[in-house]
Amino acid sequence: MTNRIFVALCLLPLAVFSMAFLALPIVRLVQASGESAEGWGIYLQILQTPRYLQTLLQTVLVSFAVALTALAISTTAGLFLARNRFPGRGALLSILTLPLAFPGVVIGFLIILLGGRQGLFNTLLPGHVVFAYSLTGLFLGYLYFSIPRVLLTVMAATEKLDPSLEEAARTLGASPWRIVVDVILPGLAPSLVAAGAIAFATAMGAFGTAFTLATDIDVLPMVIYTEFTLSANIAMASALSVVLGLATWILLLVARSFAGTTVAAGG
Amino acid sequence: MTLTITNASKTYPDGTRALRPTSLTVGPGEILSLLGPSGCGKTTLLRIIAGLERPDPGSEVRFGDEDVTRLAVERRNVGMVFQSYALFPNMSVCANIGYGLKVRKVPAAELTRRVDEVLALCRLEDHAERPVTALSGGQRQRVALARAVAPRPRILLLDEPLSALDAALRDSLRDELAAMLRQFDITAVFVTHDQSEALAIADRIAVMSDGVMQQIGKPEELYRSPASAFVARFIGNAMPLPGRMEPGRLVLKGGVLPVPEAAGRSDVYVRAEDIHLDEDGPLQGTLETVSFSGGHYRLGIRDVVEDTLFATHPGRQAPAPGDRVRLRISPDDLVFLPQSGHMPE
Incomplete structure (x- = not known):
């Protein structure tokens, strides 16, 4: 057996996998979206239906807010946790990363326990504080979900930062705040973009949490679900899925090209 | 400042x-x-x-x-x-x-x-x-x-x-x-x-x-x-010359080296660049290694002291390993230190 054939054989499982699990379903999805009476005009229909567009925009905005907030919280926490050793640090870390183990349904349930009609906040301050069944609840749920992912990435990146860069800035007279802006954040930027992108993509597609909180929250995965199950509109569900996928992909591409330039400038 | x-x-x-x-x-x-x-x-x-x-x-x-x-x-x-x-x-x-x-x-x-x-x-x-x-x-x-x-x-x-x-x-x-x-x-x-x-x-x-x-x-x-x-x-990789100190001379395994009377009881050190090949030299040893480093040869010599003694040899040609060689060290090039255990402040 020549080396070339051996390599080709090794590539076979990869080819089979990509065909069966990646390419084939996506091709079928795109195909299915054009099988209704409107044909490919269904995409035009999406663009002409304000409800769909609004939902898409809302999904993007919530996901964006989740990614930014998760970055802000996790970066500060991650920097502190990576730099300081104190008793209970390990326990704190494992608590912070606990949400990784929960499915979206459980996260949704936690938010209802906190901000639902019988939730903790409403019991303490009756009649005023119900936020679980809205976008606020969804935002908090996704945030809870995203923080551990971003936190772990930031901590790993912080440990790789060259401490002599900070010392150099200090000998040059830089204040702690300037060191964060001029040295630490640029050093972490590629990891922050990567972690933010993952948080964003996860939030774009998260369904379990939204479904647990309320069936009428207008985020795209929910609309796809209702189109599919209630209206049996397979073509529209497929078309919306394609749109969701494309929107996420494009936004991630933008983020990645931004990260790419940062990486290039940062060596 | x-x-x-x-x-x-x-x-x-x-x-x-x-x-x-x-x-x-x-x-x-x-x-x-x-x-x-x-x-x-x-x-x-x-x-x-x-x-x-x-x-x-x-x-x-x-x-x-x-x-x-x-x-x-x-x-x-x-x-x-x-x-x-x-x-x-x-x-x-x-x-x-x-x-x-x-x-x-x-x-x-x-x-x-x-x-x-x-x-x-x-x-x-x-x-x-x-x-x-x-x-x-x-x-x-x-x-x-x-x-x-x-x-x-x-x-x-x-x-x-x-x-x-x-x-x-x-x-x-x-x-x-x-x-x-x-x-x-x-x-x-x-x-x-x-x-x-x-x-x-x-x-x-x-x-x-x-x-x-x-x-x-x-x-x-x-x-x-x-x-x-x-x-x-x-600094300068000085090598010890462990031997018996007698008035005016240092008795080594490979010969007797003249030293100043004032040296007294001290440890004697020497650097490789201060050891010269000389047919009339007082010390004798066997060449063990010869390595060429551009400007000079570095010679490893056995049997002068217990350890191998290194000498730099600036000539165009060096003797071959195994040759018996005679060495000269000028008394001015020796470094005298108080015997170990009596470090000065």
């Missing part, structure tokens, strides 16, 4: 004594080298001067008349060149050099003027706008130096500034660095484990080992009259 260090010491929380109480003074514009093997406390001392390491209570660091022992590193106004250079990768050469001035809120016009001046001093004009990641090792080193001196620091500190370079580049940059440091005329302390760097660059050298300063002096002094066996071995 005179740098005065009094009783500086550093003990880590786990009890490791990185630096025993050390005192030293560096005069204005003087270049002092802290020389020693790794783990000898030289970097700890440098970081104490910089303010990056907090010394034990009782230590004192003064810049001129000012006691800076408790002054934060940001306010000490020291320039530091790091071993890895620690250039800011997200900034251009200019931005790196101007950073210390920028954080001090120096007006833009003056900042530009000063950066241009330092760029010229360090011969970096052609690279001003390039990202630092595009520079070669030697250029990075110059940027690191330029960045450290741009804010006109009171003291310049260099931590192994040449060790990140490859050997060929290191030799040429050593002289260049020495010339630039003289040009800046700033009191400077630089740490190195390489004796040739210290000898070439420093006005004075402080030899350290195990957290203790062994000897401080001009390069020639340390070379010609080392105060301890450690200094003798570390």
